[in-house]
Amino acid sequence: MNAHSMAVAGAPVTHKGEVLLSVESISLRFGGVKAITDVSFDIRKGEVRAIIGPNGAGKTSMLNCINGFYHPQEGRITYKGVRRDKMRPHRAAAAGIARTFQNVALFKGMSTLDNIMTGRTLKMRKGFFWQALRHGPAMNEEIEHRKVVEDIIDFLQIQHIRKLPVGKLPYGLQKRVELGRALAMEPELLLLDEPMAGMNLEEKEDMCRFILDVNNQFGTTIALIEHDMGVVMDLSDRVVVLEYGRKIADGTPAEVKADQRVIDAYLGVAH
Amino acid sequence: MFYREAGQYKTNYAADMAVFPLRQDRIGIAVILAIAFIGIPLLGNDFFIASVMIPFLVFSLAAIGLNILTGYTGLISLGTAAFMGVGAYSCYKLTTFFPGVNIIVLILVSGLFSAAIGVLFGLPSLRIKGFYLAVATLAAQFFLQWAFVRIPWLFNYNASGAIEVPQRTLFGLPITGASATPETRYFVCLGLVVVLTWFASNIVHGKLGRSWMAVRDMDIAAELMGIKLLNAKLTAFAVSSYFAGVAGAMMIFLWYGGGEANDVFTIRLSFTILFMVIIGGLGSLIGSFFGAAFLSALPTALKFGLPALGVPIGGAAAEHVTFMLVGALIIIFLIVEPHGLARLWQIGKQKLRTWPFPY
Ligand SMILES: Nc1ncnc2c1ncn2[C@@H]1O[C@H](COP(=O)(O)OP(=O)(O)O)[C@@H](O)[C@H]1O
Ligand SMILES: [Mg+2]
Numbered sequence A: 001m002n003a004h005s006m007a008v009a010g011a012p013v014t015h016k017g018e019v020l021l022s023v024e025s026i027s028l029r030f031g032g033v034k035a036i037t038d039v040s041f042d043i044r045k046g047e048v049r050a051i052i053g054p055n056g057a058g059k060t061s062m063l064n065c066i067n068g069f070y071h072p073q074e075g076r077i078t079y080k081g082v083r084r085d086k087m088r089p090h091r092a093a094a095a096g097i098a099r100t101f102q103n104v105a106l107f108k109g110m111s112t113l114d115n116i117m118t119g120r121t122l123k124m125r126k127g128f129f130w131q132a133l134r135h136g137p138a139m140n141e142e143i144e145h146r147k148v149v150e151d152i153i154d155f156l157q158i159q160h161i162r163k164l165p166v167g168k169l170p171y172g173l174q175k176r177v178e179l180g181r182a183l184a185m186e187p188e189l190l191l192l193d194e195p196m197a198g199m200n201l202e203e204k205e206d207m208c209r210f211i212l213d214v215n216n217q218f219g220t221t222i223a224l225i226e227h228d229m230g231v232v233m234d235l236s237d238r239v240v241v242l243e244y245g246r247k248i249a250d251g252t253p254a255e256v257k258a259d260q261r262v263i264d265a266y267l268g269v270a271h
Numbered sequence B: 001m002f003y004r005e006a007g008q009y010k011t012n013y014a015a016d017m018a019v020f021p022l023r024q025d026r027i028g029i030a031v032i033l034a035i036a037f038i039g040i041p042l043l044g045n046d047f048f049i050a051s052v053m054i055p056f057l058v059f060s061l062a063a064i065g066l067n068i069l070t071g072y073t074g075l076i077s078l079g080t081a082a083f084m085g086v087g088a089y090s091c092y093k094l095t096t097f098f099p100g101v102n103i104i105v106l107i108l109v110s111g112l113f114s115a116a117i118g119v120l121f122g123l124p125s126l127r128i129k130g131f132y133l134a135v136a137t138l139a140a141q142f143f144l145q146w147a148f149v150r151i152p153w154l155f156n157y158n159a160s161g162a163i164e165v166p167q168r169t170l171f172g173l174p175i176t177g178a179s180a181t182p183e184t185r186y187f188v189c190l191g192l193v194v195v196l197t198w199f200a201s202n203i204v205h206g207k208l209g210r211s212w213m214a215v216r217d218m219d220i221a222a223e224l225m226g227i228k229l230l231n232a233k234l235t236a237f238a239v240s241s242y243f244a245g246v247a248g249a250m251m252i253f254l255w256y257g258g259g260e261a262n263d264v265f266t267i268r269l270s271f272t273i274l275f276m277v278i279i280g281g282l283g284s285l286i287g288s289f290f291g292a293a294f295l296s297a298l299p300t301a302l303k304f305g306l307p308a309l310g311v312p313i314g315g316a317a318a319e320h321v322t323f324m325l326v327g328a329l330i331i332i333f334l335i336v337e338p339h340g341l342a343r344l345w346q347i348g349k350q351k352l353r354t355w356p357f358p359y
Helices: A003-007 A059-066 A090-096 A114-118 A128-133 A136-156 A171-181 A202-219 A229-236 A253-258 A260-267 B006-016 B023-043 B046-072 B080-097 B103-126 B128-149 B181-202 B207-217 B219-224 B231-256 B267-280 B285-308 B314-336 B340-354
Strands: A020-031 A033-044 A048-052 A074-079 A097-100 A189-193 A221-225 A238-243 A246-252 B168-170 B171-175
Touching: A020 A059, A020 A221, A033 A048, A033 A074, A033 A238, A048 A059, A048 A202, A048 A229, A059 A074, A059 A189, A090 A097, A090 B219, A097 A171, A097 B267, A114 A136, A114 A171, A114 B207, A128 B181, A128 B207, A136 A171, A136 B207, A171 A189, A171 A202, A202 A221, A202 A229, A202 B285, A221 B181, A229 A253, A238 A253, A238 A260, A238 B285, A246 A253, A246 A260, B006 B231, B023 B046, B023 B181, B046 B080, B046 B181, B046 B231, B046 B267, B046 B285, B080 B103, B080 B128, B080 B267, B103 B128, B103 B168, B103 B171, B103 B181, B103 B231, B128 B267, B171 B181, B171 B231, B181 B207, B181 B231, B181 B285, B181 B314, B207 B219, B207 B231, B219 B231, B267 B285, B267 B314, B267 B340, B285 B314, B285 B340
Parallel strands: A033 A246, A048 A221, A048 A238, A097 A189, A189 A221
Antiparallel strands: A020 A033, A020 A074, A238 A246, B168 B171
């Protein structure tokens, strides 16, 4: 069974709710470089939304705008009805947006366990003095969150690397740990930047399954950048296509696949 | 999400999350504490306790402080000695104003002043990193060192220009000043170091420690976990400077005992502490002890040990040899083993665990 047929078997829930995030005519420039030009699209609650396009199309920049690393010079971003295009990343985290990076951004010197535990930071409330004592309420809190983290570790099947520093893990496992760290935040909106890049087929299948499970079981809304068209077609409910920073298509996988501009710009070229 | 019935794990996790999950490690700690609290006072002579053990404890605490900043949070500082000085002078002023308050309490409180100054000089760390931050902390070093000499109010206008440590007692026993015995001062130092190390260990294993390491390893991802970079860096400066401040107060009140304490909080001391952290192991509490033991004992060992072995070496020559050895070791450790002696210790333990069958 390959990744695609498996993805179809676990077809995502079809009823999609109201708009969770909307991007309205945003433009982002770096000096003379136009990374994004006048792009609008939205993400609905519970859906898997793919963002595709050739390299340099502005996909990563789009995620960076959504979680506040970049602030677009023009346009607006509305999340859960609140305008937030000038929000800082840690505010985005507090608002329920989690993310993985194209080039894994794990905490290299820390163990898998500690990496995923950092995902619980915002949910931990005990203050400095309790932490310094590490007894009573502080210890109970650590244990409580450790349990959640262990469940994530079970879910992602990474029990065996629990105590290992992540810096020395193979790439595929690092990507998995990074997903775990994002899941530990119990996000409402999960942004995945090429979660399957550089993986072998088996790892891709696993990752596909994890993404679908997260979407199905927990109703997490997912925005996904991916190059493997098969994966995109099977995983996502709707696809937005970028080219040279502009949106050239937006619709269901079938619609996008049939779009002549998309075929010319993206699907036609080998990569 | 991810909540399942997992109550039965509780005891397991609690045990697993203990700072020393291995029983051998816990026994090891108990043995070390027994040696420190019973063995050394019984067997060590005054010279050993006053010139080897007390300096070692003071340096260990300072090294832990710097390790929190540099090893755990990835922020380099060349101002450790200055922050130690803030602790020492604060303690002096406090005990002048509140002679009735126990000196141990005042030593602990003086760290708070150092923490505040540390936060102040840590503010630039939000914008600058690495080399530039090192230069900014160097500015702290020079400014504060200047203040210690030029603001006579800090040393109560003493003619010596230095702190003159008054006699203070605990349960009627003098613990500071000329009549305090090395043993008493040692016990006070040891108590403070043990308690504060325990706090440090708890903190680095908890949420705050993880936030520091996250900032150190990948600050953009840390921000995405909801960690505020400014908060994480400033708490690191605060906690680090607190430890340095307490170490500084201990240095003057429990080790030097005044008199010769003029101008000790120099850039050279800052570098010595930094070297302790590098040789001991960045991001390791036990490494801080290794580094402090190594660097504080090395000069004494060379000066007194070599002649005892029949190798004639003068005080000055011993000092030069120390410099060369330390320099070489720093380079070796930075290139070969950035995690320092602590890492070698771990490897050794790992070997021991699997010995005699390595596979
Ligand atoms: N921080 C930055 N500084 C300058 N240019 C950038 C920066 N980030 C992205 N860009 C530019 O923006 C364009 C889009 O990049 P990116 O969003 O990474 O594309 P994609 O993820 O679709 O491959 C590229 O031309 C890239 O060089
Ligand atoms: Mg990209």
